[in-house]
Amino acid sequence: MEKPVFIALDFPNKEETITFLNKFPNEQLYVKVGMELFYQEGPEIIKEIKAYGHKIFLDLKLHDIPNTVYRAMKGLARLNVDLVNVHAAGGSEMMKAAIEGLEEGSGDGVRPKCIAVTQLTSTTEEQMQREQQIKESLIDSVYHYAKLAKDSGLDGVVSSVHEANLIRKIDENFLIVTPGIRLANDQVGDQKRVANPRYARLQGATAIVVGRSITGKKDPYEAYLTVKNEWELVE
Ligand SMILES: O=C(O)c1cc(=O)[nH]c(=O)n1[C@@H]1O[C@H](COP(=O)(O)O)[C@@H](O)[C@H]1O
Numbered sequence: 656m657e658k659p660v661f662i663a664l665d666f667p668n669k670e671e672t673i674t675f676l677n678k679f680p681n682e683q684l685y686v687k688v689g690m691e692l693f694y695q696e697g698p699e700i701i702k703e704i705k706a707y708g709h710k711i712f713l714d715l716k717l718h719d720i721p722n723t724v725y726r727a728m729k730g731l732a733r734l735n736v737d738l739v740n741v742h743a744a745g746g747s748e749m750m751k752a753a754i755e756g757l758e759e760g761s762g763d764g765v766r767p768k769c770i771a772v773t774q775l776t777s778t779t780e781e782q783m784q785r786e787q788q789i790k791e792s793l794i795d796s797v798y799h800y801a802k803l804a805k806d807s808g809l810d811g812v813v814s815s816v817h818e819a820n821l822i823r824k825i826d827e828n829f830l831i832v833t834p835g836i837r838l839a840n841d842q843v844g845d846q847k848r849v850a851n852p853r854y855a856r857l858q859g860a861t862a863i864v865v866g867r868s869i870t871g872k873k874d875p876y877e878a879y880l881t882v883k884n885e886w887e888l889v890e
Pocket residue numbers: 663665689714716740772774775776777813814834835836846864865866867868
């Protein structure tokens with residue numbers, strides 16, 4: 656995979672999604688389909704988006720018992736998406752089951768890459784320690800989950816930009832996908848661990864995920880080009 660900007664297609668239905676995609680003529684995009692859109696439109700939306708030739712990250716953050724995740728991933732692999740994810744907190748058995756399911760479902764084809772969410776970018780260290788009863792620092796927790804994901808055979812992780820540099824030490828080819836991206840003067844909203852695209856690249860992220868900083872703008876195409884320039888113009 657190159658160094659993509661995944662646009663988060665967090666829309667309530669197919670119509671709004673198609674209207675949005677039509678604002679990007681002649682661009683081959685990397686897009687992320689998450690729970691909001693997938694739960695409304697189902698697997699059909701994947702076919703619709705594939706018809707544009709875009710690469711797809713199907714972000715359903717699986718977190719369940721290994722057998723259930725194995726079976727779910729077997730089905731998702733048949734959608735021919737490029738990237739899927741799980742929560743690392745589901746454990747190593749679950750993550751290994753996810754990979755097995757993807758391999759099985761892909762048959763002779765290439766299986767989708769699979770990455771693990773470490774600590775959500777909407778979580779602060781204080782929240783994590785108080786609510787998840789994790790005693791260590793947030794960066795240690797993220798590193799621990801990244802190591803667990805790597806040892807379980809996953810292709811990478813989702814983390815914030817602020818942990819990317821440390822995770823990179825685990826493996827230079829590990830995918831580090833970082834959401835929580837904002838341009839200068841954008842509202843942060845529910846995100847807690849945020850950064851701009853340029854800093855994400857400098858910290859060694861493989862890919863960034865950008866939602867509202869593009870989709871919420873009056874001119875999403877212009878915002879996309881700004882993000883892409885910031886992300887790519889780092890010497
Ligand atoms: O797995 C994800 O994509 C994800 C993980 C995470 O820790 N934080 C996070 O924000 N995301 C997703 O990334 C997108 C961020 O959206 P914006 O905050 O609008 O840029 C959303 O679709 C989230 O579901």
